[in-house]
Amino acid sequence: MDFIPFEWPAEWTDPAALDLLQGTPVNCLLLEDRSKLAALAERGEKQGLKIFTRNSPPAGVHIIKGVWPGIRMSREQNTASSGPTGAPWVDSNGWALQLARVQAPGKSLWVTAEPAKDQIVRPDTHVLAVADAASHGGAWAVYLAGDLRKGVAARDSKALDVWKRMLDAIRFFEQRKEWAAYEPHGILGVVSDFSGGNEFMSTEILNLTARQNQPYQILLKSKLTDASLKGLEAVIYPDDEPPSEQLRKRLLAFAEAGGLLIVSPKWGDVTGEPAGGDPHPRFKVVKHGKGRIALATEFDDPFVVSCDARIVMSHRHDLVRFWNAGSIVAYYTLAPGGKRAVVHMINYAARPGRDLISCRIAGPWRSARFWALEKAGPVAVETVRERNALEVHLPAIPVYGAVDLVA
């Protein structure tokens, strides 16, 4: 059974509050303390709900303690805080879900997140939280923040509108469960153990690489095989220790065969003829067989590393290229067999931008449809065929949309 979890507010002690869940896709409650809500739990079970406590989720579920998704707002000015680029700082659980998918294969992935105490929470970020998790193959344990919780309890019409849209978003993904089986598509691999002293840099590279709309594949050092490198144009080895001899050999073979290997200073020096093009201020780039090795000379800031990696690799290999996308982050997935794809587009601003969005999606695609949370059926979109890519002209994306592609 697929659970749709809801973190039941502790102060909603009246079992009658369960009426809110009648006819909704929510089928599972997470309680803080069952003993304090015994009557409610009993009624819930009679209503067909599964009841769990936060500390003992059902077997087969892997919980990610995530972040409240969205653009980080500054309380002082009620404006977006800036990230390292000067662009708004985006909080997303996408990278953590992708990582969990690799680290805990076969498990159902739940994201639990609540806003920080002083965080400004716009109601629409509840819809965003659903889309952020579900698009990456997980489920957000519904959590009603602050004012929305009070508003829903009081049956305030504005709050109930957000509640309804949030439930509609859950239904949207429930109706497209096959998408969750699609595999992430990326031509950049990130190889690490993503733990210990390597955790911060490696996971931040995932987070910030995604923020640049650079899709990637996560490769665990311990499970890396030659097959895992197939189809990749480049691999980053960000770890703060030299690779094992076997791993080094495998990654060098990848470069030898024509790939780009981007390595942290801990890899050790690299020798060879300088690769063509202008010298890079933070990389020593040498030819290696048919490929290249880029040795970082500075490797402190994961944002700089992820930006640099994209340039060393070149925008020529962009799988997703947006115009006027604002804070939209794409997640590119391929159906088994590779004849279909879905590019999820999550707008972390949770409000539509003022400019029309277009997106170039690399691949053998001949047609595209657009799915919006707000529409029951697909939306026709204008496309422009390019060599090995399809440019799609998109409608406004208030929170989430998906481009469904056919080869």
Place this chain on the structure above:
Amino acid sequence: MKPNLSRREWIAAAAGACLARPFESRASNAPGGIVSVAKCKSYGPELLPTLERMFDQIGGLGKLVKGKTVAIKINMTGSPTYRLGYKPLGDTHYTSPQVIGATVHLMGKAGAKCIRLLESPWNTADPLEEVMLQANWEPAVLASAAPRVEFENTNYLGPRAKTYSRFPVPKGGHMFREYVLNHSYEDCDVFVSLAKMKDHATAGITLSMKNCFGCTPCTIYGDGSPVDEPSPTPRGGRGPFHSGNRQPARIAPPENDPKSPREGGYRVPRVVADLVAARPIHLAIVEGVESMAAGEGPWNRGVHPVSPGVIVVGTNPVATDAVSMAVMGYDPMADRGTPPFETCDNTLRLAEELGAGTRDLNRIEVVGTPIQEALFSYAELRRKRNLAARRG
């Protein structure tokens, strides 16, 4: 260019020649030359022969570029990820890549030794080719349009240079006595401004001269440049030129008059005129095959795509811009307070004062399509916008 002078000597000589006379007399005697106008309705097959014919009409490319290193300043204003609607950037506010490719090809055919495409893209020290790719251009196509084509991001020192180049302005300049630029503006025999025909929110119009505003590196002149040394990478835009809120990094001289107006409509046209006088343009190309009106980029309020279907080419930037203005339905002799200079000074007049050329249409030989036949009235569009604005 006299072959026995070095590039540095030539630039200094050009500046010195201007210094020798006062503003007014130079204005009246400033060069006009020949300006070619042509209709060109699309970036399709008609583009290359049209450009070739135009270059022939102004004396031929061979005389200008054979055996020379040519630097072409293109216009890629704003972020490459910001479009006007769904339109490709080259159809609205960037110089069209097709026009760039055709120009490069013709220069190669005319015997140019090396052709270097220059631009200072928004807020980055990434290679220019990478910025082009983000704009959905294929730089490999441009690189293969002639035997030796190079690209340089001029918004910083550059990947190989050791020092910036200095460009003194004739007569001490309107705003600055000297500009400090990427070496590529000095390391060339022929300098070309390949611009888009557009309105401009601050300067009224942006044509071959205003295109050169983007020659300035934001590592020195930008919002985020340090007080002392230039920053290694550019941060932000050229706000200080607009507002005068700060002086450039100390590698460059401060503005001549710290009490001058802190107003973009005063400052930007003067900076542009200075730059054109300091770094003379040998070939000005203004392409308006497809473009936009009401501003220079999608960030301006009320902008919309237009299809003027016209190209203007000349060896003098002031004259070329004057003819371009006339093609746009504007009066190049207009001064502050009249369209398109409602809130700014006329860059052409300021450049004329520095001896960079004439804006007097009576002194310019226009060849090819007569102006009236090529007319695409930005002025009329502007009049309607202004009228609508007054009606609220």
